[in-house]
Amino acid sequence: MMYVFYTLFLFFILSGCSSSQSSDMVVKRVDPYASYDTDITFGSEDLHQTVCAMVASMLQNEIFDGSIIIDIRKVSNKTDEHIDTQAITDSIKNAIIKSKRAKFIDSSLRKELQEELDFQNKSLYSDKRGAKKIGKQIGADYFLVGKISAIKQRNSHIADYYYIITLELVNVETGITDWIDEKKLKKLKSIK
Amino acid sequence: MQMRVLGIYLLFVLFMTIGCAQKSATYEKLSKVYVNLLPTSYRLHFTKFRKSHINGLMMVQVVVENLSNHRYDDIEYCFKWYDRRFNEVGEYLTIWQPLYINARDTKEIKALAPLPSVKRYKFLVRKRGK
Numbered sequence: 001m002m003y004v005f006y007t008l009f010l011f012f013i014l015s016g017c018s019s020s021q022s023s024d025m026v027v028k029r030v031d032p033y034a035s036y037d038t039d040i041t042f043g044s045e046d047l048h049q050t051v052c053a054m055v056a057s058m059l060q061n062e063i064f065d066g067s068i069i070i071d072i073r074k075v076s077n078k079t080d081e082h083i084d085t086q087a088i089t090d091s092i093k094n095a096i097i098k099s100k101r102a103k104f105i106d107s108s109l110r111k112e113l114q115e116e117l118d119f120q121n122k123s124l125y126s127d128k129r130g131a132k133k134i135g136k137q138i139g140a141d142y143f144l145v146g147k148i149s150a151i152k153q154r155n156s157h158i159a160d161y162y163y164i165i166t167l168e169l170v171n172v173e174t175g176i177t178d179w180i181d182e183k184k185l186k187k188l189k190s191i192k
Numbered sequence: 193m194q195m196r197v198l199g200i201y202l203l204f205v206l207f208m209t210i211g212c213a214q215k216s217a218t219y220e221k222l223s224k225v226y227v228n229l230l231p232t233s234y235r236l237h238f239t240k241f242r243k244s245h246i247n248g249l250m251m252v253q254v255v256v257e258n259l260s261n262h263r264y265d266d267i268e269y270c271f272k273w274y275d276r277r278f279n280e281v282g283e284y285l286t287i288w289q290p291l292y293i294n295a296r297d298t299k300e301i302k303a304l305a306p307l308p309s310v311k312r313y314k315f316l317v318r319k320r321g322k
Contacts, residue, residue, distance in 0.1 A: 048287045055285060056304040060246050095285055099307055101247075 040161050040189040042083050042148075050165050050183045051091040055099075057181040058092075063142075063169070064101040070169065071107050071140035079150035079163070088165070089144065105140055113137065142169040142178065159189040229318035230267065235260040236293070241315065250305035252313050258293045266320045267291040271303040274312040282306035290320065 030036065037045055058064055072093060075085040096102050120131035146167035153160045168180040225241055240255040252271060258264060268288040275281050285306040293299050305313065 049289065052285050052287050052289070055306065059249055059304055059306070060251075062247060064247065091284070095282075095306055098282070098284075099249075 037187075040159055040187045041081050042079070042150075042163060042185075046163065046185050047088055047091070049185065050088055051095065053183045054092055054165075054167055054181060055095040058096060058169075058179065059099055059101055061179050063178055064096070064099075066101055068102045068141045069105055069138055070096075070102050070142045070144050071105050073107075073143045073145045075145065075167070076147040078147055080152075081150070083148055085146075085148065092144075092167075105138065107140070110137075140172055142171060144169055154191075157191055159191060161187045161189075163187075225312075225314055227314060227316045229316065231319060234264065234267070234319070236264070236267070236317075238315070238317070243313075246304065248308050250310050250313065252303050252305075252315070254301045254315055255298060256291070256293060256301060257298045258295060261295045263292070263294045265290075265292045267293070267317060268320045269301065269315065269317045272314040272316065273305050273307065273310040274314070275307075275309045276311045278312070281309060288318075288320075291317070 037043070072089045075089055077083045077085055093104050097104060117132060117134050120126050121128065121134055144167060146165065149164045149166075151162040151164075153162075163185040164182055165185070166180065166182040168177045170176070171178050226238060228238070230236065235258070237257040237259055238254055239257065240253065242253040244251045244253070250273075268290050270286055270288045272280060272286055273282045282305065291299070291301070303313075
């Protein structure tokens with residue numbers, strides 16, 4: 001009786017192992033810039049399209065002459081989804097820096113930069129000959145701010161998701177918005 | 193003497209031929225700005241590949257005309273950018289964009305090069321999901 005039990009137990013364990021290994025799920029590497037829609041929610045494809053549209057719009061504007069300094073501030077996510085807004089702004093920052101049409105500062109690093117400068121210039125443990133000078137940090141000309149909103153509608157047949165991503169550059173000196181653009185994305189999903 | 197001259201001449205012709213072959217191959221490959229990967233049944237006509245400059249960056253405009261009697265919403269396109277030495281640049285902004293076009297309609301596609309070093313481009317079009 002025990003042998004039967006052990007045999008059955010082993011059979012289930014082995015069949016479990018074998019099914020997990022010969023699963024239908026296949027992993028493959030793909031082009032990160034190619035288009036693959038896997039879901040109706042905001043995904044990597046939407047992120048790429050937003051970044052491309054925003055960067056193209058920015059670079060066409062004459063204020064992007066290579067001298068302006070931008071500080072990326074808050075991009076609010078007004079949707080009910082988790083959207084990594086920093087991934088959007090990081091990609092935009094990456095593209096704009098490579099284009100050499102603007103420079104960026106990161107105000108969230110100010111405290112750490114101050115501590116490092118204090119260490120280099122004031123600490124007993126640091127060599128003052130190689131210390132970076134205090135008082136050379138530059139302030140931003142523009143704040144990059146924005147928001148992501150979504151309108152979602154659904155009936156028994158179809159789900160309709162509409163995203164609006166708005167970004168703007170606010171002049172720190174005047175408070176005037178010198179550049180603004182929006183990217184609209186509409187996605188439909190049929191419900192079976 | 194004559195044989196030596198003939199030999200030098202033949203060598204010269206051989207080197208010239210090799211040189212030309214390499215150059216024309218490179219030129220042919222990269223000068224082709226338009227790559228159509230659509231099925232032959234797709235009746236689209238791409239014209240007016242216009243190049244201009246905005247804010248020191250290359251701007252390309254392409255006009256697409258739908259010659260068929262039905263709407264296409266399964267097409268995508270992308271621009272690839274190249275510098276003076278034919279190196280591909282700005283890959284981080286090379287993305288396949290959807291193209292929706294109604295029956296018998298005409299549409300203009302615009303793209304801005306991501307870098308000032310861009311001197312050449314290539315326009316690719318294909319069926320979505322391919």
